[in-house]
Amino acid sequence: MTQLDSIFSHVDQNSADYVRRLGEAVAIKSVSGDAHHRPEVVKMANYIISWMDKLGVSHTSHDPGFQELDGSQVKLPPIILGTYGTDPAKKTVLVYGHYDVQPALKSDGWTSDPFTLVEDEQGRLFGRGSTDDKAPILSWLWVIEAHQKLGVDLPVNIKMCFEGMEESGSEGLDELIVQEAKGYFKGTDYVCISDNYWLGKTRPCLTYGLRGIAYYKLTIAGPAKDLHSGVFGGTVHEPMTDLFAIMSKLVAPDGKILVPGIYDQVRPLTDKERGTYNGIDFALPDYEGAVGGKVVIQDNEHEVLMSRWRYPSLSLHGIEGAFYSAGAKTVIPAKVTGKFSIRLVPDMDPAEVHRLVSTFIASEHAKLNSKTVCTVEPLHGARAWLADPEGPSYAAASKAVQRVFGVKPDLTREGGSIPVTLTFQENLGVSVLLLPMGAADDGAHSINEKIDKKNYIEGIKLLATYLHEVASA
Amino acid sequence: MTQLDSIFSHVDQNSADYVRRLGEAVAIKSVSGDAHHRPEVVKMANYIISWMDKLGVSHTSHDPGFQELDGSQVKLPPIILGTYGTDPAKKTVLVYGHYDVQPALKSDGWTSDPFTLVEDEQGRLFGRGSTDDKAPILSWLWVIEAHQKLGVDLPVNIKMCFEGMEESGSEGLDELIVQEAKGYFKGTDYVCISDNYWLGKTRPCLTYGLRGIAYYKLTIAGPAKDLHSGVFGGTVHEPMTDLFAIMSKLVAPDGKILVPGIYDQVRPLTDKERGTYNGIDFALPDYEGAVGGKVVIQDNEHEVLMSRWRYPSLSLHGIEGAFYSAGAKTVIPAKVTGKFSIRLVPDMDPAEVHRLVSTFIASEHAKLNSKTVCTVEPLHGARAWLADPEGPSYAAASKAVQRVFGVKPDLTREGGSIPVTLTFQENLGVSVLLLPMGAADDGAHSINEKIDKKNYIEGIKLLATYLHEVASA
């Protein structure tokens, strides 16, 4: 029996205990977005720290200070920095995760209490935070514990960075990473993050790319105050009319971005990249099921995936300052701010995108011959992230998946951003790997969030195996 | 000294008392839109009824029942029906007004307590409801009182219809008018309403037209639930994209309605009508001041007035279902409802407008080649109202203005709707006259609402004189 075989059977033997402990963690309502729950977020930090103490993981708690929340100053939860092993002969893997969760109320439509972990006959473990991100972060600790119990040497040093504000803007995290890049984080060889999901329900994946984002506020100002459309309608240039005229020029109904020059920055599709889409575990009917309506634009899987992962998209999100309630208010809004964002892909540069967007909007506004005033403001911009899926960390993870699941993982990208990924890559200068444990249908931010027991237990084995594989990478 | 001369001097002699009494009425916080203030609305009804009792006005209180407000069932305030005189040899004038007011809080920016009537050095009487509509409705009672005190015969019978829900949808009023058209309201010769304002600050006017309205909800539905733009952006037809595409086709930045056929229904401008705009007391700079920004479309007074009064306009009011807060949410809204309305003028028919609008929107949606689902729903429609400004009631009012103010009144129309106007005209089949007391700068629904003491006192004389003039019309 190899070392990993004995770890695997230890994990199987203790699976009920891992579920019980996940239940302890889920019971702590560590909702970061609500000031009232902040003590529970801190309680969850202490729960992790108590495990670190038991396992001999040395740790420090970084205090990011205060935030303004619901009108008062609220203390931020700690960012826990753990260190297990400092052997200069070993590789050092930094793992990141978050111990805070999304809000959840039974009355939102949960079939069971969201903060009581419940297992059904299909082995699904329901509970807020079960998959996002409590099972993954705890699993790193169970991997250490298994090695200790079996007297197996952990072949890498582990650094852990666990934050309690991921669901609420990761306050203070970027600053800490920048500040500690040559301090605590020094010596990191690889970063591994388990905080996303398989593309489907059955095949594991490694995720090597994320789109970036450029978010915009487009403000059109006219009258000094809201006007009554009966009294003034027909006699004033209305900001809403101009906003609709301009925003309707940004994107076509088939999703094509109409801002001139945008596609010039998009890295061309190569035959090699096209090949990576073959055989990926993804079916259009499943995707239509997730969308919940027959509104998918593309009619084949590869085009859908490319449109999510490797092409930019532009979405109109809403308007600030206009009438938004039910009913029939006859207002001419005085000043309206349209919100839209562009998902960025390699090699789009947020600064260049901003130049194109603001130039285009200014010229479209000029065409209107309107007396309104138009301004464009970028709210935030983040470049796309792309790792090398052929590098040593990905190779190690691929071997680990094959060892644990008996299949080659899909190589996937995602459409959304996980900002910390780029922060780690840019500041530590090392490869970042996204190694998900949960499945596509886990419902991370929805009601009835779950992780399959199989994903959790096999996931512990996967993380352990990855560490062994990457040790010799 | 004629009868009217003695009435005038009585009114002048008692002006301080009229101001004091208006103060009593303003002190009653009869805000109809807030359930907590409902007892004060009823108190205001009782204040009026107590005056009716003192003056021998017989009255009944119609109970419109209950309404749903702020989540509970709230009893509606009474519609007071008063009768003063039933001489079949006299003409019968029905006067309408409302005793409820808009909400007001000192913290909204009032310079004095909104429910304490305050007079400044310029003779402006500040207070919520001062001009809208407490001074006008009380004035009808002071006219009766003056006749009684002086022993002058009132040359007409008066019916009074005073409601307490005008600022909140006039619940129950239309039903009552329809129901009592052949009952209480039978025998009405003329309707006179004092609940609007002079076009400017100095010259009285008679108002003979109001635009109607057709209000629309345009709903575009796509995915079953809101989606994350990172995950789904670029792969689904987004309802917002389609909504902006369609709503941007409804109206041009210069205010021209782009729905085909809309202008075919608009009554052509005749030379005679054009002549009525000459000499009206209206200046572009004042109008720009009211708008509070240099966004007026037309560059001369007549065109501004025609655009407000006799041409249709289309305003985009907002979107229900989209992101509307501050900040940067990356949502793809699943279902969005655009709100817009068209102000209607003679001879536009709401049903025909609806046919044109829904046909146009369906064809624009079809052009998009989108898989979203598009529906158009008319929320409410009201025809424009137009009276004959050469009829006997207007002639009487014109003589009254000349007698009291020494000038010919402007003949004006307004851009907004006063639905009761049309209800009275259509159900009683008689001429309705709008005879304003307040001035353009009274700020009826704003902070620091006021009525000039001169407008109030001369307004009492105006109403008295109108009754004398119309008696022999």
Ligand SMILES: [Zn+2]
């Ligand atoms: Zn997460």
Ligand SMILES: [Zn+2]
């Ligand atoms: Zn999350």
Ligand SMILES: [Zn+2]
């Ligand atoms: Zn009013």
Ligand SMILES: [Zn+2]
């Ligand atoms: Zn009002």
